[in-house]
Amino acid sequence: MAATGLDLVEKRLENIEKRVFGLADKDNVYPKVIDTLAGVNQKLNAAVKGRPKIENVMRKVDVLNKLVDSEYEDEITQSVDTKMELILTEEGRLRQEATELELVKELSHLLSSEHVRAVPSMENQLQSLCKLHITQQDKTAELSDGLEGVFSHYNSAIALLSKQFVLWDKLVTELEMAAQPKKGLD
Incomplete structure (x- = not known):
């Protein structure tokens, strides 16, 4: 017609x-x-x-x-033979893309789900959560810095105590050696 x-x-x-x-x-x-x-x-x-x-x-x-x-x-x-050769050389890629398109088609219902459609209405909540997250990250960084300072002081104190104990051990050992009776001078 x-x-x-x-x-x-x-x-x-x-x-x-x-x-x-x-x-x-x-x-x-x-x-x-x-x-x-x-x-x-x-x-x-x-x-x-x-x-x-x-x-x-x-x-x-x-x-x-x-x-x-x-x-x-x-x-x-391009002749028909050239076009056919071009298609045959790209056959693997075309099959892969066809498979991927089928997967997209199968999963397309997920894009129209209630959860995805609700995303724009959740923008304000997401922004407030982002602000809260950033605030918490800043506080965590401050606490980490403070804790690092505490650990530094703790390590210094332990190191000084260890040196003092070594000195006391040496002094006690010397005093013990001096207090022992001497043998062999009789």
């Missing part, structure tokens, strides 16, 4: 809507875009009117878009 003029216009309109709106909700954005596009269209028509070269270029925009498209260049420069 041949496409009627109306079908062609509708298809062209759908293509334009895809380019303009992308993934956005077109029902909310549509009135603003239509007003803007109407204004731009009027300005373009006024600028082009009476300039035959520009009018000719405007009529050939679709052809120009096709010529500028890099896929069109590949289409006219």
Whole structure:
């Protein structure tokens, strides 16, 4: 069945809507875009009117878009064998990407879960938790510095006590040696 003029216009309109709106909700954005596009269209028509070269270029925009498209260049420069060889050399990577895409498809329901949708509403709580965490990190650093000072004093005191005990041990040993009766002088 041949496409009627109306079908062609509708298809062209759908293509334009895809380019303009992308993934956005077109029902909310549509009135603003239509007003803007109407204004731009009027300005373009006024600028082009009476300039035959520009009018000719405007009529050939679709052809120009096709010529500028890099896929069109590949289409006219590569043979079927070349394309097949290219696909076969990339077969492993393509299979891996297909597997990964299947995994993404299987796990996509997780992205629309209640927990993920609730993330924006938790932003304030997350910020307050981050502030609390930073405060606690600062306090921990202060306590660590203080504890390091205490350990330093403790180690110094133990070292001094150890030296003192060594000195006392040496003195006691000398006194004990001096107090022992001397044998062999009788």
